[in-house]
Amino acid sequence: MFEYSFLQHYWWFIISLLAGLLTLLLMVQGGQSMLFSLGKEDHHRFLMVNALGRKWEYTFTTLVTFGGAFFASFPLFYSTSFGGAYWVWMLILLCFVIQAVSYEYMSKPGNTYGKTTYQSFLFINGLLGTFLIGAAVATFFTGSEFIVNKGNISNLTGDPITGLVISQWQNPLHGLEALFDVRNWLLGLAVFFLARTNACLFFINRIDNKELVEKSHKYLLYSAVPFLVFFLAFLFWILLGKGYASDAASGVVTLEPYKYFFNLVQMPIVAVVFLVGVILVLYGIGRSIFSKVFNSGIWFSGAGTVLTVCSLLLVAGYNGTAYYPSSIADHSSSLTIFNSSSSHFTLTAMTYVSILVPFVLAYIFFAWRSLERKKFKAEDLKEDGHVY
Amino acid sequence: MEILNSSLIDWSRAQFALTAMYHWLFVPLTLGLGVIMAIMETIYVRTGNEQWKRTAKFWMTIFGINFAIGVATGLILEFQFGTNWSNYSWFVGDIFGAPLAIEGIVAFFMEATFISIMFFGWKRVSKKMHLAATWLTLTGATLSALWILIANAWMQYPVGMEFNPDTVRNEMNDFWAVALSPVAINKFFHTVVSSWVFGAAFVAGVAGWYILKKRDLEFAKQSMKVASVFGLLGIILTATTGDGSAYQVAQKQPMKLAAMEGLYDGQKGVGLIVVALPNPEKKKYDDGVEPYVFKIEIPKALSALGYRDFDAFVPGINDIIKGGYIDAKGVKALPFSEKQARGRKAIHALSDYQKAMKNHDTANAAKYKAILKENYSYFGYGYLNHPDQLVPNIPIVFWSFHIMVYIGGFFILFFGLLTFFSYKDKLVNSKWLLWLSIASVPLAYICTQAGWLVAEIGRQPWTIQDVLPLQAAISSLSVESVKISFFIFFILFTALLIAEIRIMLNQIKKGPGAE
Numbered sequence: 076m077f078e079y080s081f082l083q084h085y086w087w088f089i090i091s092l093l094a095g096l097l098t099l100l101l102m103v104q105g106g107q108s109m110l111f112s113l114g115k116e117d118h119h120r121f122l123m124v125n126a127l128g129r130k131w132e133y134t135f136t137t138l139v140t141f142g143g144a145f146f147a148s149f150p151l152f153y154s155t156s157f158g159g160a161y162w163v164w165m166l167i168l169l170c171f172v173i174q175a176v177s178y179e180y181m182s183k184p185g186n187t188y189g190k191t192t193y194q195s196f197l198f199i200n201g202l203l204g205t206f207l208i209g210a211a212v213a214t215f216f217t218g219s220e221f222i223v224n225k226g227n228i229s230n231l232t233g234d235p236i237t238g239l240v241i242s243q244w245q246n247p248l249h250g251l252e253a254l255f256d257v258r259n260w261l262l263g264l265a266v267f268f269l270a271r272t273n274a275c276l277f278f279i280n281r282i283d284n285k286e287l288v289e290k291s292h293k294y295l296l297y298s299a300v301p302f303l304v305f306f307l308a309f310l311f312w313i314l315l316g317k318g319y320a321s322d323a324a325s326g327v328v329t330l331e332p333y334k335y336f337f338n339l340v341q342m343p344i345v346a347v348v349f350l351v352g353v354i355l356v357l358y359g360i361g362r363s364i365f366s367k368v369f370n371s372g373i374w375f376s377g378a379g380t381v382l383t384v385c386s387l388l389l390v391a392g393y394n395g396t397a398y399y400p401s402s403i404a405d406h407s408s409s410l411t412i413f414n415s416s417s418s419h420f421t422l423t424a425m426t427y428v429s430i431l432v433p434f435v436l437a438y439i440f441f442a443w444r445s446l447e448r449k450k451f452k453a454e455d456l457k458e459d460g461h462v463y
Numbered sequence: 464m465e466i467l468n469s470s471l472i473d474w475s476r477a478q479f480a481l482t483a484m485y486h487w488l489f490v491p492l493t494l495g496l497g498v499i500m501a502i503m504e505t506i507y508v509r510t511g512n513e514q515w516k517r518t519a520k521f522w523m524t525i526f527g528i529n530f531a532i533g534v535a536t537g538l539i540l541e542f543q544f545g546t547n548w549s550n551y552s553w554f555v556g557d558i559f560g561a562p563l564a565i566e567g568i569v570a571f572f573m574e575a576t577f578i579s580i581m582f583f584g585w586k587r588v589s590k591k592m593h594l595a596a597t598w599l600t601l602t603g604a605t606l607s608a609l610w611i612l613i614a615n616a617w618m619q620y621p622v623g624m625e626f627n628p629d630t631v632r633n634e635m636n637d638f639w640a641v642a643l644s645p646v647a648i649n650k651f652f653h654t655v656v657s658s659w660v661f662g663a664a665f666v667a668g669v670a671g672w673y674i675l676k677k678r679d680l681e682f683a684k685q686s687m688k689v690a691s692v693f694g695l696l697g698i699i700l701t702a703t704t705g706d707g708s709a710y711q712v713a714q715k716q717p718m719k720l721a722a723m724e725g726l727y728d729g730q731k732g733v734g735l736i737v738v739a740l741p742n743p744e745k746k747k748y749d750d751g752v753e754p755y756v757f758k759i760e761i762p763k764a765l766s767a768l769g770y771r772d773f774d775a776f777v778p779g780i781n782d783i784i785k786g787g788y789i790d791a792k793g794v795k796a797l798p799f800s801e802k803q804a805r806g807r808k809a810i811h812a813l814s815d816y817q818k819a820m821k822n823h824d825t826a827n828a829a830k831y832k833a834i835l836k837e838n839y840s841y842f843g844y845g846y847l848n849h850p851d852q853l854v855p856n857i858p859i860v861f862w863s864f865h866i867m868v869y870i871g872g873f874f875i876l877f878f879g880l881l882t883f884f885s886y887k888d889k890l891v892n893s894k895w896l897l898w899l900s901i902a903s904v905p906l907a908y909i910c911t912q913a914g915w916l917v918a919e920i921g922r923q924p925w926t927i928q929d930v931l932p933l934q935a936a937i938s939s940l941s942v943e944s945v946k947i948s949f950f951i952f953f954i955l956f957t958a959l960l961i962a963e964i965r966i967m968l969n970q971i972k973k974g975p976g977a978e
Contacts, residue, residue, distance in 0.1 A: 153553075421635045439572065
C-alpha cells in the first residue's frame, strides 16, 4: 500500500516530531535546573516542584517512546549509537533514573537521603539531562567516529567477539569525545537554556503567585538571551559549514559545503515550518519579556519549539542527507534513512499503529485540561491530597 | 581496537540481569495492586461508602511509591538492548523493536496520562471519571506488559520472520504470528495473573499486620476480603497458565525443560520431581554419575505436562546434544555436531553471498542464498564451539523452577484458607494465618523472581532461541566500561530500593488514616 521510500520518510518525520515534543517537554528539566535559584524561597520551590511534578511523566514517556520508535524504525541507529556512544547515553539515562523517583520520594517520611538530595537529583537531571541530549543530537550534524560492516557477523575467523560486531565505535571514549567539539557544546547549551526559557514561560502561565511569576519574568530574560546566542551560533555554524550528503544511487557519503542550508532551500515546506517555528519561539519569548500581563508565551514558544526542532531534524535526514554521519575516513558507514531503517513490512505495520497517535494526543489533552482548569496555588495543591 | 574477551559477555549479562531483576521487583506489584485498588474504588463508587475510598487511596499511595522506581529501572532496560546488545539490536531489531515502540505509543502514554488523574484528580474530575482513570492506568500497565512479553516470547520462540541476507538481519513477515504466538499468549497470561497473586499476597501481608496490631481493622478486613478472593482466583489461573507454559517449553525449548527437571538422560513416561537431593559427585552432564542421591517424583507427570501423554519420551540434556530422538515436531533431532556444521555452513554461505553480491556475481549469489536458506534454522549453532555451551546453568534453573512451584503450591493453600477465614470473619483470632500472610510477602517476591530465572537462564546460551547466541549479540565495548556501569547501576538501584522500602514501611506504619 505504501512505498518503502515514503515509509522511511514518514518514520523519520515521526522521529523528528517526537524529538520536537521531547524538547518542549524538557521544560520540566529546565524548571528543575532553577529549583535552587528561581526557587530559592521554600514556598516558591514547593509550587515549582508541584507544577513540574504533574508533567514529569510526559517527558519521561516521550523519551521512552522516542527510544522505542527509533528502535523499531531505524534499528541500525539504535545498534550503532547506543552501543557505541555508550557513555553519553548511559549518563543521559542515569540523569533520568534519578529523576523518576525524586518527585514521589522527596517529601515522604523515611526517604533515607533527605529532601535536598532528591531536589539535587532533579537539578542534576535538569542541568546534565538537557545538555547531554542537546550535545548528542548535535552529533547528527557534526558526526561520530564509527564503522558499520554488516559482513562482520559472518566473520568466524577473527576475534570471537569483537570480530562479530557490526557497529564498531572507533573512539575509546565511547561518545564522550563529542565534548571536544564546540558545536556539540553549542547545541547542548542551547537546549539547556531553551528548556529553562520554556519553564519560565510555563510558570508564568500556570502559577498563581505574583512574586514567583515576577521572578520568572526575570529568569526568562536570563535564559532566553544565552539560548538565542548558543542556538544561533550553532545554526549558523551548521548552515554555513559542510554537511554530510548521501548520493541516492551509490549511497556514497561526502562532505558538501552548505549542505544543510541547501536542504532548507530545496525543501521550502521544511524551511517555512522552520521559520514559523523560530518566529513563534521569538514571539513567545519577546512578548513575555516586554509585557507583564501577557502569560500565553508558552503556547507560542512551545509550538515553535516543536516546529523548529522537528524541521531541524528533517533537514538532517531528508534530501539525500546522512542523519547520523560517520566522521571518519570515507564516511561510508554513515547512516541514512534508507540504509538504517526497518523493513518495508515492519514500517508498514508500525504506520498502522501510528494512526493511534492522534487518539493518544486527544486523551492527553483531555486529561491535561481536566487537571489544569485552575492555576497552581499552594492551597489548592494541598487540597488535592497528593503533593510533593 | 579495544581488547575484548568472553568476560564482556558475562558482565553484559550481569548488567542486564541486574536491571531486569530490580525492575521485576516493582512491576508485579504495579500489575497486581493496580487491579486490587481499582476493585476497591469500584466498590466505593457503587456503594458510596467512604471507608472504601480511604482504603483505595491508601493502596494508591503504595502504588505510587512502587510505580516511580519501576519506571526508573524500566527506562534502563529498554535502552540496554542498544547499549549492551548492539548486534542483537540490528540482527532482530526489525521484529523486536516494534513491540517496544507500540508499548510506548499505546501503553506508556495511557499509564502516564491517567495516573495523573488518579493521583491529582480526586477533586478535579467526577467520581466516575476518576474510577475510569484508575482502571485505565491499570489497563496501560497491563498493555505495557503485553507488548514487552510479546517481545520476550519472541526471543524464546522466534516466529513470523525471515532472514534477509542483503540487510543481514531477520525481518518480520507476519505481525500476527509474532503478536499471537502461543508462547506470547501464554507468557502474557501467566505473568499477569501471577502478578495478581503477587499483589494479593502483598495486600494480605500488610492487612495481616494491621489486624495483628489491632489497628485500622475495618480497612484491614476490607483489604483482606478483596486480596483473598483475588489471590485465590489469581493462583488458580497461574497454575493453569503455568501448565500451559511447561507445555510450550517442552515443545519449543526442550533444553530448558531438561534443565528445569535436571533430566540428563531422556526416557518415556518421565516423572516430575517433587523433592530431590542432588548428588555432589555429579560434575558434568555427560559424566554418567547419577544426578540425585534421593528423589520423590510424581510418576509420568513430566511426560504428561510437556507432551500431554503419560508415556511420551522426554529428551534429556544428553539426548538433545547427541540427537537421534524424535522431537516435538515429529522430526529426528540432529546431534549438536550436525547442527553446528549446518550453522557454520549457513554463516559461510552468508559471507560468500555478500562477496558474490559485491562482485555482481548473481549466479553464485543465488547458490549461496539457497545454501543459507536451507541451513538457516541452525544459524546460531555456527557460533558455538562446544556442546557444553548449549547447557544452561542446571542448578539455578532446577532450583528456581522447584522453588517457584513450591511457593505456588503454598499460595493455593494459603489463599484458600484466607478466603475461608476472611469471609467467616475469623481472621482476628487466627494469628497463625496472619503471620503466614506477612510471610507470604517475601515468598511472593522469591516466587516471581524464580519464575524469571527459569525463563531467562533456561534460554541460555541464546538471546534468540537457535538464531543468535550471546557472543554474536553483544556490543563492542571494553569489559571495564561495562563493569563500571554495572556497579553504578548496582549502587544506584540498591540505594533507591532502600529508600523505597523505608518509605513504604513508613507509609504502612502511618496507615490509611494519614491519607
